[in-house]
Amino acid sequence: MPKGGVQSIDRAFAILETLAESGGVMGLSQLAERSGLPLATIHRLVRTLVDLGYLRQEESRQYSLGPRLMRLADAASKRVAAWAHPHMLAAVEDLGESVNLAMMDGDEVVYIAQVQPSKNFMRMFTEVGRRTLPHSTAVGKAMLLDTDPGTVRSLLSRTGMPQRTEHTLTTPDAFLAALDVARERGYALDEGEQEVGVRCVAVAVPDAPRPMALSMSGPTTRVTDAAVDEAAARLQEAARLIGADLSYAGR
Structure with missing residues (x-):
């Protein structure tokens, strides 16, 4: 993370970029593995991004990039x-x-x-x-x-x-x-x-x-x-x- 940065923002964008680089759809465990972040952290940030419209949960229970992007x-x-x-x-x-x-x-x-x-x-x-x-x-x-x-x-x-x-x-x-x-x-x-x-x-x-x-x-x-x-x-x-x-x- 850049010096002086905000860790939660850095991690949220790491999730978005990981999804984008992997085709735009992924499950929580895959996100944790690809991003290197703890599963609990992934879950918390993903829920926030879903609430904001930057991610959406599919019927498959996987997550995809949201329309607000x-x-x-x-x-x-x-x-x-x-x-x-x-x-x-x-x-x-x-x-x-x-x-x-x-x-x-x-x-x-x-x-x-x-x-x-x-x-x-x-x-x-x-x-x-x-x-x-x-x-x-x-x-x-x-x-x-x-x-x-x-x-x-x-x-x-x-x-x-x-x-x-x-x-x-x-x-x-x-x-x-x-x-x-x-x-x-x-x-x-x-x-x-x-x-x-x-x-x-x-x-x-x-x-x-x-x-x-x-x-x-x-x-x-x-x-x-x-x-x-x-x-x-x-x-x-x-x-x-x-x-x-x-x-x-x-x-």
Whole structure:
């Protein structure tokens, strides 16, 4: 616990974070084992969190994250977008294409921020608040680069791999192979897999509290191989700065 902190608050958030990292549903004994807290302490704190709406008890007698957290998550996402905006704007000014910030929410990708260039405007499928599946996006690949193959296969089994375009990867083996390539070069690509005629390059945001990725997208006529190389380096710098800001905000 940080020096000068309040132990009960520290423990309450340990419970919430343990649940979030474990799929959002868990029994008391599992919570005690995962968090390292005494069962009696877990029981007392869980009851308080249930009363406040931050947890709820399921019919199975397990506990899940409560609906009141949605309001906090929405407000936090807006603040993340505000912190990221200056770095995204600077990248757009350098690259001349749209830049997007996305994060994983369960098994889905959700776009939480976007900056459009003042010229070369071309509306993409991405817009703030839009949700999509990770298998057909560069940001989805970027956020799954460090995830073990078994977990990736489980995710793909849950979501399915619907074909968005003729270029969409529709098998787990093809997707895992794409992750291997992306991991080797340090960035991920969407080669018209989500939207025909649109190419996207994405990098993971380091030190983010949850998987996040920064991307640049544009028409294939402009996003050439040379443009991809330039964009990858610029996005990595912007992602590093965003990650540093998020890490600082969490202190």
